[in-house]
Amino acid sequence: xxxxxxxxxxxxxxxGCCDAMAAKFTLMGAGEDCIxxxxxxxxxxxxTPYPETSWDVPWIHSLFENAGAVASGIEAGLKALGKQGTxxxxxxxxxxxxxxxxxxxxxxxxRGHNITYVCIDNEAYMNTGVQRSAxxxxxxxxxxxxxxxxxxxxxxxxxxxxxxxxxxxxxxxxTTSLAYPKDMIAKVKKATEIEGPTYIHCHAPCTTGWGFxxxxxxxxxxxxxxxxxxxxxxxxxxxVTKVRKIGNNKKPVEEYLKMQRRFKHLFTMEGGAxxxxxxxxxxxxxxxxxxx
Amino acid sequence: xxxxxxxxxxNMVVVEGSYAVAHAVKTCRPNVISAYPITPQTxxxxxxxxxxxxxxxxxxxYINVESEFSALSALVGSSxxxxxxxxxxxxxxxxxxxxxxxxxxxxRLPIIMTVANRAVSAPINIWNxxxxxxxxxxxxxxxxxxENTQEISDMTAQAFKISEDRDIMMPSMTCMDGxxxxxxxxPLVLLxxxxxxxxxxxxxxxxxxxxxxxxxxxxxADPHFYxxxxxxxxxxxxxxxKKIEDVANEFYDMYGRYFxxxxxxxxxxxxxxxxxxxxxxxxxxxxVIDHLREKNVKIGLLKVRxxxxxxxxxxxxxxxDAKVVVVLDKNISLGMNAGALFIETKSVLYNTDIDxxxxxxxxxxxxxxxxxxxxxxxxxxxEEVMRSGIKIESQFTDLKEELL
Ligand SMILES: Cc1ncc(C[n+]2csc(CCOP(=O)(O)OP(=O)(O)O)c2C)c(N)n1
Ligand code: SF4
Numbered sequence: 001x002x003x004x005x006x007x008x009x010x011x012x013x014x015x016g017c018c019d020a021m022a023a024k025f026t027l028m029g030a031g032e033d034c035i036x037x038x039x040x041x042x043x044x045x046x047x048t049p050y051p052e053t054s055w056d057v058p059w060i061h062s063l064f065e066n067a068g069a070v071a072s073g074i075e076a077g078l079k080a081l082g083k084q085g086t087x088x089x090x091x092x093x094x095x096x097x098x099x100x101x102x103x104x105x106x107x108x109x110x111r112g113h114n115i116t117y118v119c120i121d122n123e124a125y126m127n128t129g130v131q132r133s134a135x136x137x138x139x140x141x142x143x144x145x146x147x148x149x150x151x152x153x154x155x156x157x158x159x160x161x162x163x164x165x166x167x168x169x170x171x172x173x174x175t176t177s178l179a180y181p182k183d184m185i186a187k188v189k190k191a192t193e194i195e196g197p198t199y200i201h202c203h204a205p206c207t208t209g210w211g212f213x214x215x216x217x218x219x220x221x222x223x224x225x226x227x228x229x230x231x232x233x234x235x236x237x238x239x240v241t242k243v244r245k246i247g248n249n250k251k252p253v254e255e256y257l258k259m260q261r262r263f264k265h266l267f268t269m270e271g272g273a274x275x276x277x278x279x280x281x282x283x284x285x286x287x288x289x290x291x292x
Numbered sequence: 293x294x295x296x297x298x299x300x301x302x303n304m305v306v307v308e309g310s311y312a313v314a315h316a317v318k319t320c321r322p323n324v325i326s327a328y329p330i331t332p333q334t335x336x337x338x339x340x341x342x343x344x345x346x347x348x349x350x351x352x353x354y355i356n357v358e359s360e361f362s363a364l365s366a367l368v369g370s371s372x373x374x375x376x377x378x379x380x381x382x383x384x385x386x387x388x389x390x391x392x393x394x395x396x397x398x399x400r401l402p403i404i405m406t407v408a409n410r411a412v413s414a415p416i417n418i419w420n421x422x423x424x425x426x427x428x429x430x431x432x433x434x435x436x437x438x439e440n441t442q443e444i445s446d447m448t449a450q451a452f453k454i455s456e457d458r459d460i461m462m463p464s465m466t467c468m469d470g471x472x473x474x475x476x477x478x479p480l481v482l483l484x485x486x487x488x489x490x491x492x493x494x495x496x497x498x499x500x501x502x503x504x505x506x507x508x509x510x511x512x513a514d515p516h517f518y519x520x521x522x523x524x525x526x527x528x529x530x531x532x533x534k535k536i537e538d539v540a541n542e543f544y545d546m547y548g549r550y551f552x553x554x555x556x557x558x559x560x561x562x563x564x565x566x567x568x569x570x571x572x573x574x575x576x577x578x579x580v581i582d583h584l585r586e587k588n589v590k591i592g593l594l595k596v597r598x599x600x601x602x603x604x605x606x607x608x609x610x611x612x613d614a615k616v617v618v619v620l621d622k623n624i625s626l627g628m629n630a631g632a633l634f635i636e637t638k639s640v641l642y643n644t645d646i647d648x649x650x651x652x653x654x655x656x657x658x659x660x661x662x663x664x665x666x667x668x669x670x671x672x673x674x675e676e677v678m679r680s681g682i683k684i685e686s687q688f689t690d691l692k693e694e695l696l
Binding site for chain 2: 032033034035037044045048049050051053055056057058059060061062063065066068069070071072073074075076077078079080081082083086103104106107110111
């Protein structure tokens with residue numbers, strides 16, 4: 001572990017920002033011999049207000065939906081120029097990864113480029129003001145899926161992005177969480193050392209978008225894992241090789257939901273209890289599937 | 293003219309236009325090629341793929357992407373690490389790249405792309421006009437238009453040299469008429485490797501993504517800074533005006549071939565009527581001029597080779613003493629009822645002492661044939677304008693009233 005962060009302090013994100021933490025842990029795992037691509041989103045905007053930059057590694061932002069393709073080109077360019085050893089990492093939000101950038105990402109993984117993609121999943125489009133994405137969980141209120149008299153918020157469960165990446169035959173797919181920095185750093189290190197396109201999906205609670213105190217990012221993240229709503233696992237060559245057990249520490253989903261403003265309506269609206277039960281069912285299914 | 297062609301018939305081969313382009317690209321020693329197939333560009337990328345399969349392009353990676361959007365996006369990455377980067381596309385593919393085109397120019401990445409010009413949908417149409425590249429006019433790409441297969445081949449090397457110049461660092465589109473040039477077999481001289489190695493130095497950009505000297509590309513620029521980025525892009529475009537001329541002359545000195553710099557001229561010295569156009573239609577116009585000159589019609593041709601940067605001064609120098617200027621456009625700005633070359637030619641004359649009538653014709657849309665008789669008809673209109681002034685400023689050509 002490096003003592004000096006490759007992401008310099010003084011970025012313009014919110015206090016307790018999830019994207020900044022995720023970027024820092026990623027760089028700790030990758031080391032300094034890397035090139036980073038970030039799509040448009042909070043991380044990009046807050047770290048590179050010209051003429052300043054937080055990045056102590058070479059970094060490029062092109063567009064919102066092309067990080068997978070830009071990373072492909074960097075890898076191909078380095079190869080053609082005979083530059084070996086430099087790791088190519090793309091790091092972007094859930095919107096950039098799972099929605100608008102999915103095609104470019106799929107292409108990069110299908111072609112088998114030697115890159116590592118880190119999805120920083122804060123479960124909505126934060127940079128534009130907390131609109132829903134394909135990663136927004138069931139029942140969350142966002143600015144484009146607001147709770148209202150006839151709505152309990154987002155009507156769909158999260159898209160299973162790691163499974164989509166696995167379908168591409170990726171040699172290494174892992175989930176991680178900001179609550180477990182060591183886990184994240186180790187997984188990034190491993191991913192960047194494995195040849196081929198590897199993927200890490202990081203659950204990253206956003207203080208502003210989810211509505212919790214800026215000091216609680218890690219606590220909220222940990223609760224997601226302890227309820228079973230965010231299982232931590234590794235898949236190598238298509239087989240689940242490691243799972244973080246919760247065992248007797250298992251918490252009911254209410255404890256997670258009530259920490260956050262985006263689920264507040266579930267506790268005040270008539271019929272909210274049934275909605276919470278549906279969310280509990282999602283957690284129970286994860287617990288069963290991964291043997292948490 | 294000072295540029296007498298020195299082409300040895302012995303060195304000529306009969307090949308398809310697309311093959312000539314692919315061969316030229318190979319000769320320029322690219323490091324990364326990334327493209328997605330679309331008619332009529334396909335033969336170029338197929339020929340390049342074959343060169344790759346036969347190990348004929350050293351130190352090069354070919355990325356078979358899943359879309360044109362990713363084709364150009366991948367080149368953003370490769371060019372930023374210092375790899376000479378190339379793509380080819382047309383029509384729908386070029387329009388899909390729109391957002392990336394701005395991004396490439398804004399990041400000052402000297403990527404070269406061949407555009408096999410084709411009409412845009414709807415209705416879907418695979419034949420030639422210039423609507424696709426003209427619609428990308430303001431994206432910050434240098435746009436050069438070729439008259440024949442020899443020119444598009446030679447232009448490929450010229451474009452790399454222009455774009456990669458330190459005072460420019462702007463991307464270029466080299467435009468060839470789809471099918472008319474991409475699929476035609478004509479005798480030409482393939483770009484010579486030995487001369488090209490001397491003509492085109494290796495790509496060594498000053499700023500690249502390199503862990504030994506970390507830099508940030510594509511930062512967020514607020515209103516305090518954004519204008520200056522745009523200004524510098526415009527200045528680079530203005531620098532390229534001279535560079536395009538210089539490179540064409542240097543190319544002539546080394547290879548013996550010349551097709552114009554920013555523009556080219558044919559029979560303009562004493563011309564009362566000057567026709568302006570871009571692309572393969574130039575050949576037809578020259579034939580018409582030869583024919584009419586025999587009948588003592590004083591007519592000349594101004595071939596526009598660079599549409600961006602727009603060669604305002606060069607154009608004014610040629611047309612200032614003419615009695616009428618006729619502009620042919622294979623594109624339309626809908627709602628303006630005029631083509632782009634016509635609109636811009638008129639705009640550069642305003643606020644000057646030059647007072648020459650300019651009339652415009654939108655011609656060859658979606659690949660409609662342009663026979664010599666159509667151009668002759670346009671010229672007789674121009675003669676009428678000389679006699680009695682402009683009646684219709686801009687119009688469609690060969691419109692079939694019975695289909696409306
Ligand atoms: C083509 C395009 N559409 C929309 C936008 C506007 N936009 C910029 S960032 C963003 C959301 C980013 O969300 P996400 O990827 O989840 O990252 P976050 O900001 O939440 O970290 C959107 C919608 C854009 N920049 N480009
Ligand atoms: S809105 Fe969320 S992701 Fe964006 S800067 Fe604030 S905490 Fe970070």
